């Protein structure tokens with residue numbers, strides 16, 4: 001099965017002047033940790049200084065949109081605005097409609113946050129039918145999409161500055 005990444009990037013983006021937030025849910029811990037590591041490693045590879053990568057957690061994916069807004073506002077108030085935020089969550093379908101409601105609400109609200117906060121908010125949420133699908137997309141057997149989210153954050157934060 002092919003699992004696609006970002007493809008070839010048009011240029012190498014320099015993240016050395018950026019401050020990036022990673023806000024992750026704690027549900028599905030092992031998969032989340034691998035995605036966060038993938039994103040973090042890519043950010044540092046692209047020059048973002050470790051002290052300028054802010055990592056915070058919230059309980060579950062449902063909390064990601066509000067948490068992202070709060071994190072953004074907190075760093076604005078501190079005079080250290082974040083140039084992009086990567087909310088990371090892993091939603092795995094269960095036997096009720098819970099999955100569908102959370103996926104729909106969270107993805108729409110993350111999209112809206114891009115415009116409300118006027119900064120890139122990356123879609124770092126896996127919406128998977130099985131645990132195995134999520135593992136395959138988190139570098140636990142397949143490609144780590146966290147790395148793509150790190151690269152997207154640096155590209156989006158520098159391209160339109």
Ligand code: RBF
Nearest residue numbers: 025027059060061062063089090091092098102
């Ligand atoms: N949060 C996740 O990040 N991923 C999940 O797969 C997930 N599944 C859930 C399933 C059920 C039945 C419930 C009640 C919550 C689940 N959550 C999940 C937590 C949810 O995002 C949120 O943290 C809680 O509902 C508290 O608002």
